[in-house]
Amino acid sequence: MRGKADSDLVRRQNRHIVLEALRSYGPMARVDLGKMTGLSPASITTITTQLIGEKVMLELDEAPDRSDPSRRGRPTTRVNLNPFAARIIALKISISGLELVLVDFSGEIITRKKVSLATYEMGADEFNRHTLHIIQTFLDENKLEAEDVAHIGVAAQGVTDSVLGTIAWSPAFKQRNIPVVGPIEQKFGVRCTIANDANMIAEGVMAADGYSYDGTAAVVFMGYGVGMGLVIDGKVYHGATGAAAEFGHMNHIPNGASCRCSRAGCLEAYASDYGILRSAENRSDQSPPPSSAVDPAVMLALENAARGGDIDAAAAYAKAGRAIGFGLARMIALLNPDRIVLAGPGTRALDLIEPALRAAIEEGVVEALRAQVKIETAPINTDMIVTGTIAATLRYLDSTVFSNGPMKLQVESLL
Amino acid sequence: MRGKADSDLVRRQNRHIVLEALRSYGPMARVDLGKMTGLSPASITTITTQLIGEKVMLELDEAPDRSDPSRRGRPTTRVNLNPFAARIIALKISISGLELVLVDFSGEIITRKKVSLATYEMGADEFNRHTLHIIQTFLDENKLEAEDVAHIGVAAQGVTDSVLGTIAWSPAFKQRNIPVVGPIEQKFGVRCTIANDANMIAEGVMAADGYSYDGTAAVVFMGYGVGMGLVIDGKVYHGATGAAAEFGHMNHIPNGASCRCSRAGCLEAYASDYGILRSAENRSDQSPPPSSAVDPAVMLALENAARGGDIDAAAAYAKAGRAIGFGLARMIALLNPDRIVLAGPGTRALDLIEPALRAAIEEGVVEALRAQVKIETAPINTDMIVTGTIAATLRYLDSTVFSNGPMKLQVESLL
DNA sequence: TAATTTAATTTGACGTCTAAAATAATGTTG
DNA sequence: CAACATTATTTTAGACGTCAAATTAAATTA
Numbered sequence: 032m033r034g035k036a037d038s039d040l041v042r043r044q045n046r047h048i049v050l051e052a053l054r055s056y057g058p059m060a061r062v063d064l065g066k067m068t069g070l071s072p073a074s075i076t077t078i079t080t081q082l083i084g085e086k087v088m089l090e091l092d093e094a095p096d097r098s099d100p101s102r103r104g105r106p107t108t109r110v111n112l113n114p115f116a117a118r119i120i121a122l123k124i125s126i127s128g129l130e131l132v133l134v135d136f137s138g139e140i141i142t143r144k145k146v147s148l149a150t151y152e153m154g155a156d157e158f159n160r161h162t163l164h165i166i167q168t169f170l171d172e173n174k175l176e177a178e179d180v181a182h183i184g185v186a187a188q189g190v191t192d193s194v195l196g197t198i199a200w201s202p203a204f205k206q207r208n209i210p211v212v213g214p215i216e217q218k219f220g221v222r223c224t225i226a227n228d229a230n231m232i233a234e235g236v237m238a239a240d241g242y243s244y245d246g247t248a249a250v251v252f253m254g255y256g257v258g259m260g261l262v263i264d265g266k267v268y269h270g271a272t273g274a275a276a277e278f279g280h281m282n283h284i285p286n287g288a289s290c291r292c293s294r295a296g297c298l299e300a301y302a303s304d305y306g307i308l309r310s311a312e313n314r315s316d317q318s319p320p321p322s323s324a325v326d327p328a329v330m331l332a333l334e335n336a337a338r339g340g341d342i343d344a345a346a347a348y349a350k351a352g353r354a355i356g357f358g359l360a361r362m363i364a365l366l367n368p369d370r371i372v373l374a375g376p377g378t379r380a381l382d383l384i385e386p387a388l389r390a391a392i393e394e395g396v397v398e399a400l401r402a403q404v405k406i407e408t409a410p411i412n413t414d415m416i417v418t419g420t421i422a423a424t425l426r427y428l429d430s431t432v433f434s435n436g437p438m439k440l441q442v443e444s445l446l
Numbered sequence: 447m448r449g450k451a452d453s454d455l456v457r458r459q460n461r462h463i464v465l466e467a468l469r470s471y472g473p474m475a476r477v478d479l480g481k482m483t484g485l486s487p488a489s490i491t492t493i494t495t496q497l498i499g500e501k502v503m504l505e506l507d508e509a510p511d512r513s514d515p516s517r518r519g520r521p522t523t524r525v526n527l528n529p530f531a532a533r534i535i536a537l538k539i540s541i542s543g544l545e546l547v548l549v550d551f552s553g554e555i556i557t558r559k560k561v562s563l564a565t566y567e568m569g570a571d572e573f574n575r576h577t578l579h580i581i582q583t584f585l586d587e588n589k590l591e592a593e594d595v596a597h598i599g600v601a602a603q604g605v606t607d608s609v610l611g612t613i614a615w616s617p618a619f620k621q622r623n624i625p626v627v628g629p630i631e632q633k634f635g636v637r638c639t640i641a642n643d644a645n646m647i648a649e650g651v652m653a654a655d656g657y658s659y660d661g662t663a664a665v666v667f668m669g670y671g672v673g674m675g676l677v678i679d680g681k682v683y684h685g686a687t688g689a690a691a692e693f694g695h696m697n698h699i700p701n702g703a704s705c706r707c708s709r710a711g712c713l714e715a716y717a718s719d720y721g722i723l724r725s726a727e728n729r730s731d732q733s734p735p736p737s738s739a740v741d742p743a744v745m746l747a748l749e750n751a752a753r754g755g756d757i758d759a760a761a762a763y764a765k766a767g768r769a770i771g772f773g774l775a776r777m778i779a780l781l782n783p784d785r786i787v788l789a790g791p792g793t794r795a796l797d798l799i800e801p802a803l804r805a806a807i808e809e810g811v812v813e814a815l816r817a818q819v820k821i822e823t824a825p826i827n828t829d830m831i832v833t834g835t836i837a838a839t840l841r842y843l844d845s846t847v848f849s850n851g852p853m854k855l856q857v858e859s860l861l
Numbered sequence: 862t863a864a865t866t867t868a869a870t871t872t873g874a875c876g877t878c879t880a881a882a883a884t885a886a887t888g889t890t891g
Numbered sequence: 892c893a894a895c896a897t898t899a900t901t902t903t904a905g906a907c908g909t910c911a912a913a914t915t916a917a918a919t920t921a
Contacts, residue, residue: 060900104899276782294811360696365676491870882903889895
């Protein structure tokens with residue numbers, strides 16, 4: 032149960048839904064904000080006036096829209112989030128290196144930059160030395176001081192701990208429990224949060240339809256690894272420590288194929304790029320997984336071989352599909368979602384995977400449970416991890432900082 | 447995102463938390479309500495005055511508390527939920543029949559009654575004819591009209607659909623998709639809801655500590671079947687159609703042991719009473735499961751045999767533990783909970799099950815994920831299903847009916 | 862009996878919302 | 892082109908709910 036309600040809560044909540052409407056649907060007129068949020072025109076006036084006064088919002092200076100000639104009356108003036116209200120950095124840490132994206136408050140990308148970094152053999156200290164330097168350089172290149180940045184949102188591949196601010200385990204690192212948030216906050220004095228990359232994909236998918244979805248969905252990522260982002264009652268679910276939905280390392284077969292995480296039988300060991308490749312090449316399930324990503328060209332060739340009649344390759348994809356299908360069946364039994372979204376480069380081979388996947392779901396879970404669930408595919412080309420990290424970070428800022436209103440001056444001390 | 451906020455929301459929310467405080471902690475003084483809810487004494491006065499006026503609450507007429515002789519000042523007068531504000535019926539449908547419990551608004555049980563009913567062979571119509579008659583008799587016995595009952599909360603064993611108000615699949619019925627809510631609402635004109643029994647156990651566990659827990663927990667029921675209630679961010683999670691957490695029918699081994707649900711490899715086929723018995727008797731995993739519950743005495747004997755050195759029996763319990771352990775490992779990978787509660791008669795044999803269970807969890811999920819989770823055992827004797835159903839139903843009434851305030855009179859039509 | 866202590870209510874101010882009225886900015890029409 | 896119509900936005904006045912502070916209530920203590 033949430034706590035007590037008072038006029039403070041009312042103000043925060045209503046400011047929040049106004050910001051959220053602009054965040055999801057872009058610039059709009061005050062009337063439309065009213066329709067969107069259910070607030071009266073009077074309240075919208077009050078709220079927008081305040082937000083504009085705080086420089087969080089601005090009135091767009093544009094010529095009236097004449098596209099509909101039958102339109103009468105006073106023309107609208109649209110308002111939008113003020114791009115200069117804040118800047119954030121989204122930082123993606125993956126097996127191939129770092130990606131930095133500088134974004135303004137309205138969500139517009141200002142610059143982005145990729146830096147490859149061979150992280151696997153690095154210890155935590157060395158990694159952080161590099162990372163902090165790369166961030167500093169990125170700031171310098173954009174003529175920014177650290178205090179110009181309101182938040183740094185990190186998305187990392189693997190198991191992240193959002194409470195400790197660490198990467199608990201990742202295929203990009205030999206070492207475990209690498210602190211990330213601490214060093215960044217310490218060096219730059221900027222608030223920082225970390226999340227799992229698959230959760231950020233889920234965030235991206237939700238952002239794509241304006242966070243209008245409010246059911247339970249699972250977003251599956253297939254590629255160099257297998258991940259999942261869970262959306263529960265419309266909100267991306269993070270679990271006790273932000274490490275929820277480690278679908279790739281959910282056990283498929285007890286004592287089964289060996290996985291990068293040094294365990295046996297994980298789903299990923301059957302359905303990731305390297306798992307599929309291993310099966311296709313008829314190597315034993317127990318043969319050790321590689322420490323680096325499989326070359327995408329190799330996977331492309333394998334797909335085509337499977338389509339061209341290579342029986343071993345086709346069987347490898349079917350095996351992957353069966354593994355994912357059983358994983359989904361188990362997930363469905365637990366969570367009874369209404370939607371499953373398949374995403375990531377692995378969906379390119381969906382034609383090869385899907386029959387076995389669907390058969391496994393049918394085999395693995397009662398009809399009553401799976402009948403409702405819709406399976407969709409998300410576009411694979413867009414960089415959902417970055418998009419999602421940006422959306423999540425900005426939404427977080429909206430709710431924590433900008434919904435509250437301006438700092439109250441502490442005048443008492445003057446008396 | 448929730449909708450807009452206004453003074454209406456404020457009133458509902460604050461009335462709600464006041465009701466909730468009394469619901470969880472019982473009668474208390476207005477001062478304490480203030481401390482509990484964070485509301486000012488003035489607001490508490492306003493709210494309690496209104497609730498008392500609406501006969502939802504009442505002031506207790508009791509002698510001042512003299513237990514602490516050093517206590518000075520005006521004595522408190524405690525208030526409580528008015529038992530006569532409403533009555534509810536909790537109805538439990540299980541393989542052994544129906545159980546009806548009449549409860550007043552303060553949560554006090556007025557009467558309860560068990561009726562055994564051989565439901566398995568019944569069709570939906572016959573079952574409902576019996577059920578409606580049993581409810582009618584129960585009302586008559588307590589000299590109640592249907593309209594004296596504010597809500598009927600049903601807990602059923604198996605897969606329930608809270609949207610359609612049906613039992614989608616249950617071991618108590620041969621037939622599928624049995625409508626329950628519809629017939630009851632139609633005949634008695636009383637609002638009715640249905641939920642899965644394991645979810646109601648979870649509700650009971652949460653109620654037991656005053657709904658103060660707000661993390662993610664899984665409550666596992668072990669007995670004639672295997673069930674799970676999931677608590678996500680402090681709320682019992684029901685999924686898209688109320689059929690969440692069908693842990694017992696989550697697949698354990700593809701193409702594995704045959705289950706009552708007519709599928710193969712479900713966890714329940716290894717870890718329920720009949721599954722354990724089947725293994726202990728060295729019958730094949732494929733041999734058909736029984737259609738009725740295993741006699742508790744048989745299970746008790748089996749436990750003692752296992753403890754007394756019967757190797758087959760001990761192995762059966764270990765096999766059950768391993769199945770549950772892998773199921774939990776998979777659940778942990780998906781949901782990263784901080785708490786697992788084991789409940790139900792099956793926990794009596796926990797000594798036999800636990801080693802294999804813990805080993806399986808270790809084998810089945812990365813350390814980073816399982817390190818946080820605490821495994822507890824709930825008392826097995828209390829009837830958690832009924833307790834939980836009552837708690838859930840009353841809380842539902844609190845939030846839907848009694849938080850709103852009295853009906854507004856529609857005076858306009860008089861003009 | 863008067864002072865003290867704690868509980869509960871009353872009073873007056875404050876913040877936010879809303880409906881209705883007023884104002885603003887445009888198009889339409891005779 | 893002036894008056895009217897239309898749509899957007901702001902202003903005004905009133906409603907509702909909270910809270911701090913003052914007041915009243917009901918007990919104990921001295």
